[in-house]
Amino acid sequence: MTGKILISACLMGLPVRYDGKPKTLLHAAVARWREEGRLVSLCPELAGGFAVPRPPAEIAGAMDGGDVLDGVAQVVEPTGRDVSDGFIEGARRALAVAQENGCRHALLIDGSPSCGSGFLYDGSFSGRRHEGEGVTAALLRRHGIAVYSDREVDRLVAVLAAEDAAP
Numbered sequence: 679m680t681g682k683i684l685i686s687a688c689l690m691g692l693p694v695r696y697d698g699k700p701k702t703l704l705h706a707a708v709a710r711w712r713e714e715g716r717l718v719s720l721c722p723e724l725a726g727g728f729a730v731p732r733p734p735a736e737i738a739g740a741m742d743g744g745d746v747l748d749g750v751a752q753v754v755e756p757t758g759r760d761v762s763d764g765f766i767e768g769a770r771r772a773l774a775v776a777q778e779n780g781c782r783h784a785l786l787i788d789g790s791p792s793c794g795s796g797f798l799y800d801g802s803f804s805g806r807r808h809e810g811e812g813v814t815a816a817l818l819r820r821h822g823i824a825v826y827s828d829r830e831v832d833r834l835v836a837v838l839a840a841e842d843a844a845p
């Protein structure tokens with residue numbers, strides 16, 4: 679069996695989202711990994727010091743998490759309050775936990791300014807989406823950790839099966 683998988687805590691059924699709800703991912707493979715003790719659950723936003731519930735947040739100006747890490751974009755709440763520092767801190771903690779546990783893969787929920795890996799909301803709080811990755815996804819990828827969205831479990835299954843089969 680290859681290494682552990684970092685997983686968004688809300689996908690594990692923990693009520694940690696900004697609205698106090700979970701986003702439980704029901705998938706046979708996830709249930710099996712859980713039984714095998716292969717999942718490392720973490721919420722970057724809680725790790726970054728945010729509470730539940732909390733205001734929603736988006737990355738302003740249709741930018742993405744890499745831009746936030748590079749200091750050229752901000753994560754904002756609907757009031758315009760800049761909460762980038764907490765998001766960056768949460769990403770750093772997620773990376774540290776992933777590295778401590780030897781995670782080379784992460785399964786994160788898409789669309790989040792932290793965990794998104796395929797799409798984000800554009801900062802207008804109007805529901806408009808664009809391609810991009812959140813702050814945590816960007817930092818993990820910069821450190822060689824592969825990030826899969828909650829729609830890509832089957833792809834992750836295939837990757838892990840190939841790794842497990844390797845000599």
Ligand code: SF4
Binds near residue numbers: 687695722724790792
């Ligand atoms: S930061 Fe990630 S794990 Fe935490 S609630 Fe948002 S999507 Fe879920």
